[in-house]
Amino acid sequence: MTKTTQELAKEGQKHLEETIEAAFQILSSMNDELCNPALWSTTCTPNATDATSDSNHHIDSSGTANSALDDARHRYKTSVAALRAVLTAIPNSTKAKSFQLGSTGSDSMSPADDVVDIDKLEERASILRKELANKNEYLRLLIDQLRNLISDISTWQSPCSV
Structure with a gap:
């Protein structure tokens, strides 16, 4: 069954909002990662013990940020693909009616x-x-x-x- 233009418009608006939200999440995740001082090296010549602990800390702290960033990227790609599908479907859709047939007696x-x-x-x-x-x-x-x-x-x- 072909969706009406009105249904596609609502669906498209939902996907557009999801796309904007995901893009914002990408920027927030990138900002969080860049603002995390634990990811920056604060010493020039760490000894072997410090290098190991710093390296492990880097993996632990960036793992969460990278996972949030990867999740946001995935949500962005998914919502953009869905939005494109809706935009492609609009020319093939049937004309939307803005009301349900009811007690008005009007058929069109x-x-x-x-x-x-x-x-x-x-x-x-x-x-x-x-x-x-x-x-x-x-x-x-x-x-x-x-x-x-x-x-x-x-x-x-x-x-x-x-």
Whole structure:
């Protein structure tokens, strides 16, 4: 059975929200990982015992962050794939009706009602596109800031002279 455009729109909106949430989770996980000082080397010449314990600590502390990051990446990929499937299905969908047949006795909407509903849907789609563009721009800004932060951190880290 083919879903109606309205059903696909609701499903698409759900997947879009999941995609945005997963993208935010990716950035949060990356931020958590970068802000965790336990992952940074604080000594230049650790002895063998310190190196082992530091190495084990790195694995333990980053394992959780990496797992959260991997989970967020997986959720992002899954939601994007689902969203693409919905967008692909929309042209093949049947026209949505905005009401259930009830006691009104009317079996169909008038063409004027259809035009009004289409205009409202197009306006809503336009608003959502603008909102998505703004969020994408914000996401790009955060990614650029993250790149700058990584660059700064790598500049600060240098081999120590003994």
